[in-house]
Amino acid sequence: MEMDSTAAANYASNWFNVQNVPKSYVFPEEVRPGELPPVCHTLPVIDITKSVQADTVQHIMKASREFGFFQVINHGVPAEILLDTAKVLRDFFEMPEKESSDSGGKRNWVYGGSTSFTRNGFDLWRENLKHPCYPLKDCMEHWPEKPTGYREVVSTYVTEVNKLGNTILQLISRGLGLEVGYFDGISGVEILSANNYPPCPDPSLTLGVLKHHDPSLITILYQGNVPGLQVLKDGVWISVGAIPNAFVVNIGNQLEIISNGIVRSALHRAVTNSSEARLSIAAFINPSPNFIVEPAQALVTELSPAQYKPTLYKEFVNGTNAFGPHTKAMQRA
Incomplete structure (x- = not known):
């Protein structure tokens, strides 16, 4: 999955190749990552094919309470699908003119270069491709036509990740004590977001993605062999290791x-590194737009009253605080 140094250099040069971090990318000291911590291997790694499912459920619930994140291995998504998807996305980012990937028909995808992601006057060190995935058959007809095979490869990836997402939600549902099939029919991969983070001359000064919470049910992230994801745990940023062919799952x-x-939704962000380009592929598994998001009735008791007021999912994600802490984005009950 790793690129050799020549390929990585060529990959980065198509977007950004500088000796120093430009001023517009240098974040204020209180925001910039500073000296990056070493990669941490304490984030739980869960084999979801283990025969004793009760143990798997227990591990997932423990990780979801303590970290809001975990990694899954032996997840059933074939390695060749991961490799093919990563390649076609790299090919997209390598194209000199991204707009040439659209034939002029109805388009549902959005590409943003580095200066498309300005936050408080500062640019993020990344470029991004994002498009809807539900319903898949209809959406894929308006995805990029180039590089060749994009639609077929990525739709296969989305289908496999959908299956994985359903499995994870079933295990979490069991761990919460909800009825079998609680999430059936109300969730799926709604958005796919791919990021390219070229090597950065000084990763301590800038960020690929600012700290945020995901407004999803769960997010399933593929990051290949190059780490860059950081999770806030007990007030400290920890760098998540990149396990070949694994997925990172976080609670939204x-x-x-x-x-x-x-279970809890944790703050996370993306940092850069000075030597390797990094590709990440995030699949956001969301409720249907008209789903009323509220505490499950089975989890509301006299001793544990509802902590949040009901709201339509589409109203929540359209709010200005959708990526902020849930305690601010939603009124407490």
């Missing part, structure tokens, strides 16, 4: 609300 705001606070 919606699932924390449905769980009535049992």
